[in-house]
Amino acid sequence: MVLGNLTWREVRDADRELVCVIPTGSIEQHGPHLPLLTDTLLATKVCELAEERRQNSCLLYPGIWLGCSSHHMAMPGTCTASAGTYIAVLTEVIESSLSHGFRKFLVINGHGGNTEPNGIALRELKAAYNEGFFAHAGYFSLLGDVAAGVLRGPLKSIRHACEAEASMMLHLFPDLVRVGLLRDDGLESDPPAPAGLTVIHHFDEVTEEGSWGYATHADKETGRRLIEAAVAGVVGAIDYLGNGYVFRKS
Amino acid sequence: MVLGNLTWREVRDADRELVCVIPTGSIEQHGPHLPLLTDTLLATKVCELAEERRQNSCLLYPGIWLGCSSHHMAMPGTCTASAGTYIAVLTEVIESSLSHGFRKFLVINGHGGNTEPNGIALRELKAAYNEGFFAHAGYFSLLGDVAAGVLRGPLKSIRHACEAEASMMLHLFPDLVRVGLLRDDGLESDPPAPAGLTVIHHFDEVTEEGSWGYATHADKETGRRLIEAAVAGVVGAIDYLGNGYVFRKS
Amino acid sequence: MVLGNLTWREVRDADRELVCVIPTGSIEQHGPHLPLLTDTLLATKVCELAEERRQNSCLLYPGIWLGCSSHHMAMPGTCTASAGTYIAVLTEVIESSLSHGFRKFLVINGHGGNTEPNGIALRELKAAYNEGFFAHAGYFSLLGDVAAGVLRGPLKSIRHACEAEASMMLHLFPDLVRVGLLRDDGLESDPPAPAGLTVIHHFDEVTEEGSWGYATHADKETGRRLIEAAVAGVVGAIDYLGNGYVFRKS
Amino acid sequence: MVLGNLTWREVRDADRELVCVIPTGSIEQHGPHLPLLTDTLLATKVCELAEERRQNSCLLYPGIWLGCSSHHMAMPGTCTASAGTYIAVLTEVIESSLSHGFRKFLVINGHGGNTEPNGIALRELKAAYNEGFFAHAGYFSLLGDVAAGVLRGPLKSIRHACEAEASMMLHLFPDLVRVGLLRDDGLESDPPAPAGLTVIHHFDEVTEEGSWGYATHADKETGRRLIEAAVAGVVGAIDYLGNGYVFRKS
Amino acid sequence: MVLGNLTWREVRDADRELVCVIPTGSIEQHGPHLPLLTDTLLATKVCELAEERRQNSCLLYPGIWLGCSSHHMAMPGTCTASAGTYIAVLTEVIESSLSHGFRKFLVINGHGGNTEPNGIALRELKAAYNEGFFAHAGYFSLLGDVAAGVLRGPLKSIRHACEAEASMMLHLFPDLVRVGLLRDDGLESDPPAPAGLTVIHHFDEVTEEGSWGYATHADKETGRRLIEAAVAGVVGAIDYLGNGYVFRKS
Amino acid sequence: MVLGNLTWREVRDADRELVCVIPTGSIEQHGPHLPLLTDTLLATKVCELAEERRQNSCLLYPGIWLGCSSHHMAMPGTCTASAGTYIAVLTEVIESSLSHGFRKFLVINGHGGNTEPNGIALRELKAAYNEGFFAHAGYFSLLGDVAAGVLRGPLKSIRHACEAEASMMLHLFPDLVRVGLLRDDGLESDPPAPAGLTVIHHFDEVTEEGSWGYATHADKETGRRLIEAAVAGVVGAIDYLGNGYVFRKS
Secondary structure, X not given: OEHHHOOHHHHHOOOOOOEEEEEEOOEOOEOOOEOOOHHHHHHHHHHHHHHHHOOOOEEEOOOEOOOOOHHHOOOOOOEOOOHHHHHHHHXXXXXXXXXXXXXXXXXXXXXXXXXXXXXXXHHHHHHHOOOOEEEEEEHHHHOOOHHHHHOOOOOOOOOEOOHHHHHHHHHHOHHHOOHHHOOEEOOOOOOOOOOOOEEOOOHHHHOOOOOEXXXXXXXXXXXXXXXXXXXXXXXXXXXHHHHHOOOOOO | OEHHHOOHHHHHOOOOOOEEEEEEOOEOOEOEOEOOOHHHHHHHHHHXXXXXXXXXXXEEOOOEOOOOOHHHOOOOOOEOOOXXXXXXXXXXXXXXXXXXXXXXXXXXXXXXXXXXXXXXXXHHHHHHOOOOEEEEEEXXXXXXXXXXXXXXXXXXXXXXXXHHHHHHHHHHOHHHOOHHHOOEEOOOOOOOOOOOOEEOOOHHHHOOOOOEEEHHHOXXXXXXXXXXXHHHHHHHHHHHHHHHOOOOXX | OEHHHOOHHHHHOOOOOOEEEEEEOOEOOEOEOEOOOHHHHHHHHHHHHHHHHOOOOEEEOOOXXXXXXXXXXXXXXXXXXXXXXXXXXXXXXXXXXXXXXXXXXXXXXXXXXXXXXXXXXXXXXHHHOOOOEEEEEEHHXXXXXXXXXXXXXXXXXXXXXXXXXXXXXXXXXXXXXXXXXXXXEOOOXXXXXXXXXXXXXXXXXXXXXOOEEEHHHOOHHHHHHHHHHHHHHHHHXXXXXXXXXXXXXX | OEHHHOOHHHHHOOXXXXXXXXXXXXXXXXXXXXXXXXXXXXXXXXXXXXXXXXXXXXXXXXXXXXXXXXXXXXXXXOEOOOHHHHHHHHXXXXXXXXXXXXXXXXXXXXXXXXXXXXXXXXXXXXXXXXXXXXXXXXHHHOOOOHHHHHOOOOOOOOOEOXXXXXHHHHHHOHHHOOHHHOOEEOOOOOOOOOOOOEEOOOHHHHOOOXXXXXXXXXXXXXXXXXXXXXXXXXXXXXXXXXXXXXXXXX | OEHHHOOHHHXXXXXXXXXXXXXXXXXXOEOEOEOOOHHHHHHHHHHHHHHHHOOOOEEEOOOEOOOOOHHHOOOOOOEOOOHHHHHHHHHHHHHHXXXXXXXXXXXXXXXXXXXXXXHXXXXXXXXXXXXXXXXXXXXXXXXXXXXXXXXXXXXXXOOEOOHHHHHHHHHHOHHHOOHHHOOEEOOOOOOOOOOOOEEOOOHHHHOOOOOEEEHHHOOHHHHHHHHHHHHHHHHHHHHHHHHHOOOOOO | OEHHHOOHHHHHOOOOOOEEEEEEOOEOOEOOOEOOOHHHHHHHHHHHHXXXXXXXXXXXXXXXXXXXXXXXXXXXXXXXXXXXXXXXXXXXXXXXXXXXXXXXXXXXXXXXXXXXHHHHHHHHHHHHOOOOEEEEEEHHHHOOOHHHHHOOOOOOOOOEOOHHHHHHHHXXXXXXXXXXXXXXXXXXXXXXXXXXXXEOOOHHHHXXXXXXXXXXXXXXXXXXXXXXXXXXXXXXHHHHHHHHOOOOOO
């Protein structure tokens, strides 16, 4: 079920075991070839396709399009929330529905910069609402081995405005891809950091034009397979939270 | 131009005199007959139609769908932001674009509960960015005399899930209207307050089923005329900020 | 009853149906002819006069003199609170008295810049204390048709340091009016904005000397009549909240 | 000069060496014999009397009447700000005037609960505005040896609604003192704490009726002498900041 | 007992009458002769020595080493928290243990800049947890007459990186004292302020090299006696809270 | 160099290319066999050992011992900061040193719950101080293949109070390990979640006694090798930031 299309009476009568699915994205630069709303479009679309397969066990929320994108702010058009504001938005959406009796929440993220704030929001919600079930994942982290199998360029996972994202956009929103401008970028950008060390960098420091990956290898069919895998992943997560999630101690 | 569809290079090259148009809505109960996302759908659609007429002089942002809806929270499915969080979201969207050189911002609101926070956000932005131009309006406040002219029920303005909103939804999103459940409500709800006094009430105190107005009078053609007037109003506001807005002292 | 003059035992023994009346003002420029504290003086005095007529049904709080005045900050002497701080003050005053069992609150405002924050504070209080009764009004919005009837200049309502405010100050605080400096200002300041559009401006952008209206028409007797109407309006609001306020659904 | 009575032009033309004097008080229980506004009345009156003697070297602000009074909240009528809100109010008042070029600020406090927040506000202001001069004192801490000399009861300093406060109220606001209810209280309330240890207690834990001291010894003439000493102390502080305050390193 | 060394089962089984002792310090300049961590080292060590004497009646927390040190920031190496952050840390530590049933808290401070925030934190905790017992003291305020008795220089109390602090460091951490750089400083720094007036100053305004006092008089044996007195003072405070603290009204 | 042991003059004269190393830990339950301060002890000790090898290229801060531990709060003795407070502490420590000219910061974490807030703090610092270099890592993520090589139990990485943590504590702080209580726990706690999905759980939901892993396999020599690898990892990170870190674009 799609929350925004329902009336309040329909929500009132809905099963409280429904998994509330909240897509999170961004509006931020995606290189010369992809539109600013790419992350929001992909995360939301993946969730919509998953909802079509699990209409009776999930409640789909609109996509949150303002993400944590400070690392892209050097490139115009990007909008960013502070981490505090972003966390507050996600928290207040979920608290609203907790107050109506829902208790299973699945955040599906389309933008790497949101991963940490999503985690923090859900951890603090769990501390406040111990009876709730909270889980999150990047749709891109639910692909299993598919990405490695279908990507043709040297980079075998999703980065930013890369082969994978460009392929999925070609599959779902072909009119929004500037095909003539597809570009490989950011490929040797960083001196290799020691394994396990996270270095904070801005995209204007490590790329030339904002993308990171081999977008010139993008392909519609690759995109179709990635989306199919992502949708399957979200469906699996819905099923896990909806049906199978039970605490068991050793 | 539609911000989300652009690439960062296109924004970089865009005219800084463009009027940034930001729709604000809500996800909240709209009686038994209209969907939760009504305010967001209407405000966003009005802005999209205005953008089509002023592609070269405005930059349309995605609609902010989480509004200040605490007065509707008694009815399930409503989500609400605190005023502080709502203000922070709008502020950070605008600050992002101010940092890229844009300076004309027009917030078009679809939900009464956002009017005060929109005003506060823009006033504090003006205090911080004196060189900016900030304006806001409910699309419903830009109708001029049209509402009074076309509405057929006894209430001659827009209230909530009323004849006007139901008519516009019938015109734009007919599949989302529960026609069989259209209902008049809230009509004698409040003891008449002294003129000029604002009494804070929740919708469950003053309505039976959440709507307020004569939705049974709703009509597709009424909706068409209201939308046309609203779009004309937004176009007028874009023109005012874009071309005509000059400070003149007496 | 005047809260500040009471002892705690007297408050302990007071009726919890009393309407708590809280005046809100500002300390901000009022042109060359009126003192900085004008809004606070007028709102507080109106409430004091109302309290004299309803001693047994209201509890009068001291006036809050720090308002939201960022739009006047270009002119020295103005002090401004951020919206967040202003809202917190009003909220914490009311929460204090809610904790002692009072539940009817009437905020009487003397400064336009406080209207939105007053609304937000009361809405969030209502969300947190559903059993409370919260209402607010500018004293200037309770005048009914009196302003239009008595004002002699071309502007028939209250603006800022205008004929109306100057008249009321002449009536109540004549020593604080710089009669020789009374000035008309801000009269053609703005290019006319489209009806329904709120444009955020600072007073130094739209006036020459900070006032807005035809203060040269100010007159003591006009002030007397306006004050009388304002007091009657506040008395009416007290009576409404104190005696007559009952929720009725259709 | 009294800020609230001035016009903005007069402030614009005022000397930036003026010492801005800000009284801080409270609205809180003061036993059965003194009114809730006692601290605000006394601090403000002391400052007004000081201003009369130093009209050309100080700028007197209205008294801040909402203090940090959580320790009195058990007794109705008390209002309290959180420390954060209280600090924000004082900070924003001072920041407003810093922005207009004033740089010497003297906070005169009438309520013990404000002492720590006053200190914190001024310390954080000093960190942000290194060129400013910030000082604060309870008017009661400026009495020198006078209190010990004039008080007749066993307690030789100011506590709360005690002989000293009751005496000063008898001198300045005799109509607000419930003479028949003057009461000694709180006298053996606490097991003696080790010297130097600050124990946080609420007044309902350590008094019977909210006052702390020997108010039955209160006397108008005692009050006159205390006020005279306090006024002299504030005048001395104004002179110190206004004329004599120079940083000298060893 | 030392909290950090315990396991959770041991805490689970511990007496809830234990006094939780929390040392607070700073990392800030201490002149040319003492290390940045001086305040933290001294406050923590005093508490450790007290804990050794009252193992069965107190629970010692790790020292909080980030203090409110904005007045020392001109000298490199100093780190400062804002008052709000500092208060939040202390508050959340105590709230954590309140949630586990502990209710007696004693904060032992080693840095003057923390005194006010410690007071505010505990006052707000008391307002929220009325059943809790909260007390605080600078270890330096628990010395009774010992400081005056043992200090040999002209200053008979503790100031900053002074004879007293240098002596205690010589006693406890001799390797960290730069004996050759011991220095008298800040001795005539301030024009004498009126008694009772607190003037906010930064240490670079009133000292040459950051210390304030007669450190050249420092002596190991003086340090030993001061520490002994401080430990006795903390032990006395633990006993007071642990055994003797009962509310009694007059 | 160890910051806390330095004087301000020594910091003033230090090279601004020094890498500021900040250990972050927690005080939280670690099963029946390890003390509450385990994470802080290990992270700090690893950094101290690394500092000994790179005295001239790093500046070691005291360990932050209050972590984000809400998921352990069901077990007494745990203290937790909210994410906002934790982030503020780390941010203000780093901002202090940025103001003194340092610009390379390396946060070494000992507690999984701090990973996300560490990331957010550094990302927001990077957004505010674009010229800064910010990196973070769990010391446990710098082990390379060593953990898999030396651990003897079935779990080949670090979890919580597990074989690895118990081994390192046996090596470094043997007196703090309750050897007789070493326990395997949490081993089949969770129904296996889909790969890539992060489920938020509290430790009392998924363990019996708070530890997670095969602590019964703990061994001093294993601990020695893990610590050696961790120290080497931190040294490598210091070298990377200190000498080798240069932005290069493709």
